[in-house]
Amino acid sequence: MSRAILFCLVGFGLLLVQSTLRQLLPVVALVPDPALLLVLYLGLTPRQSAWVGAILAIVLGYLTDLLGAAPKGLHALVYVLLFYAARGAQIRLLTRGWIFEVWFCLLAAFLGGFLVMLGRALAAPAVGVRGYLVAVLQAAATAATAPVVFFIGRRIDRWTSRVPDGHERDSLKVPLK
Amino acid sequence: MATNSLSAWGGPRAPRRRWRDLFLCLLLVAVPALFLRANLRSPQQLNFIDRGILKVSSPLQSGLTSVIRGAVGLWEGYVSLVHVKRQNDLLRAENARLREDAARARREAAAAARYEELLKLRDDKGAAKVAARVIGADASPHFRVVRVSFAVGTGPSIKKDMPVLALDGLVGRVRRVYGDYGDVQLAVDPTSTFDAVVPRTGTHCLLDGIPGKNRFRCRLEAGAAADEVKVGDLLVTSQHNANMPRAVTIGRVARVEGSRGTVHRDAEVLPAVDFSRLTEVLVVLSLPPPAPPESQPARRPRAPRGLIQ
Numbered sequence: 336m337s338r339a340i341l342f343c344l345v346g347f348g349l350l351l352v353q354s355t356l357r358q359l360l361p362v363v364a365l366v367p368d369p370a371l372l373l374v375l376y377l378g379l380t381p382r383q384s385a386w387v388g389a390i391l392a393i394v395l396g397y398l399t400d401l402l403g404a405a406p407k408g409l410h411a412l413v414y415v416l417l418f419y420a421a422r423g424a425q426i427r428l429l430t431r432g433w434i435f436e437v438w439f440c441l442l443a444a445f446l447g448g449f450l451v452m453l454g455r456a457l458a459a460p461a462v463g464v465r466g467y468l469v470a471v472l473q474a475a476a477t478a479a480t481a482p483v484v485f486f487i488g489r490r491i492d493r494w495t496s497r498v499p500d501g502h503e504r505d506s507l508k509v510p511l512k
Numbered sequence: 513m514a515t516n517s518l519s520a521w522g523g524p525r526a527p528r529r530r531w532r533d534l535f536l537c538l539l540l541v542a543v544p545a546l547f548l549r550a551n552l553r554s555p556q557q558l559n560f561i562d563r564g565i566l567k568v569s570s571p572l573q574s575g576l577t578s579v580i581r582g583a584v585g586l587w588e589g590y591v592s593l594v595h596v597k598r599q600n601d602l603l604r605a606e607n608a609r610l611r612e613d614a615a616r617a618r619r620e621a622a623a624a625a626r627y628e629e630l631l632k633l634r635d636d637k638g639a640a641k642v643a644a645r646v647i648g649a650d651a652s653p654h655f656r657v658v659r660v661s662f663a664v665g666t667g668p669s670i671k672k673d674m675p676v677l678a679l680d681g682l683v684g685r686v687r688r689v690y691g692d693y694g695d696v697q698l699a700v701d702p703t704s705t706f707d708a709v710v711p712r713t714g715t716h717c718l719l720d721g722i723p724g725k726n727r728f729r730c731r732l733e734a735g736a737a738a739d740e741v742k743v744g745d746l747l748v749t750s751q752h753n754a755n756m757p758r759a760v761t762i763g764r765v766a767r768v769e770g771s772r773g774t775v776h777r778d779a780e781v782l783p784a785v786d787f788s789r790l791t792e793v794l795v796v797l798s799l800p801p802p803a804p805p806e807s808q809p810a811r812r813p814r815a816p817r818g819l820i821q
Contacts, residue, residue: 351573352576385533385536386533386537393543398565407562408548411548412544412545
């Protein structure tokens with residue numbers, strides 16, 4: 336539980352940094368999407384149960400919607416879909432190494448941008464070709480920062496990994512006959 | 513015991529559990545989808561949770577923005593100064609160029625003013641004058657001569673011993689002429705001699721150059737008027753010089769030697785013209801005809817010509 340809360344807090348902090356950078360940087364499209372990267376990390380890591388990861392994805396998506404002034408539920412829906420996609424990739428593919436992470440994040444970020452644009456089209460006029468260009472640029476920026484966010488995720492996992500005490504270690508032992 | 517432990521660490525999944533996972537998956541996708549559908553109708557509406565999160569996040573965001581802006585300012589102002597140095601170099605070079613331009617403009621303005629005064633002096637009624645440009649200074653301290661270039665075609669009209677003037681006063685006499693060039697013997701040359709007068713007292717004196725010094729020696733006439741000469745008195749050319757216009761400024765008394773009442777009193781005169789900075793001079797070709805006696809003011813010294821009074 337503390338792991339999930341820590342991920343939420345880290346995601347919230349990264350979202351604040353992201354929204355601040357969007358104000359300061361001249362090219363908005365070059366600001367990565369750290370919350371999406373956290374969601375993908377949760378999907379790709381085998382330590383996470385599916386339903387807890389999906390709830391975390393919904394919460395992070397909801398925070399993204401709130402801070403990004405997007406229709407509430409849009410990023411939550413996209414993130415939970417991408418979480419399940421990552422979970423499927425984790426089960427079916429060999430998901431080791433930073434090269435796979437970067438490529439997978441690039442693909443997922445572009446897919447996520449495309450889905451967000453589709454969802455946005457429900458509430459506002461379509462953005463056109465420029466919107467796809469922005470999605471590609473943001474996907475590239477997101478993929479480029481994937482190793483950093485995945486490193487943060489692994490650190491959180493290491494901090495929150497519970498070391499079994501002596502009694503638990505005894506209960507795990509299989510009696511040898 | 514062993515079976516329980518294995519099932520706790522992910523043993524074979526039961527079909528019921530698969531259905532449960534599928535159900536949870538569909539539910540967790542449907543919740544945000546329904547949430548989105550509900551919020552698309554009124555996207556601006558915020559509930560108390562939204563407002564609470566935004567209230568918490570806004571000051572954090574503001575502080576973060578300040579921190580990042582401060583860090584960027586620190587970086588740009590104190591660390592990343594490479595472009596500032598380059599800009600500094602460019603500005604320094606531009607500043608030097610502008611200073612040079614300004615100095616040149618000042619020089620040109622001064623030259624224009626000088627030419628204007630020379631034109632006035634040349635067009636002064638009475639004497640015909642020709643302009644000349646100084647092209648070389650004296651090479652030896654024993655022969656105080658400058659080389660000049662006369663206006664094109666005026667060389668033949670210039671003769672030896674013609675007086676040469678500058679804006680500030682007397683320069684000397686023409687020593688020799690070759691084509692449109694010539695040498696001017698400066699008034700401070702030891703071999704040149706002029707008759708001068710102190711307009712304030714009417715005292716006459718004979719001026720000649722002091723060897724090795726940029727000054728004149730002035731031998732004052734004996735008499736009461738000579739006793740009145742003091743440091744700072746102006747000296748001008750007198751009417752006793754051959755081919756020399758009257759009342760041209762020569763210089764000022766810098767020192768008076770000898771006590772009052774003696775037969776000879778000498779004075780040192782500082783020339784009005786700075787010979788080291790001569791650039792343009794005027795050669796007096798001919799003197800004006802003498803004025804009728806009645807038109808001349810009686811006992812009234814004429815105002816000296818030249819800029820220094």
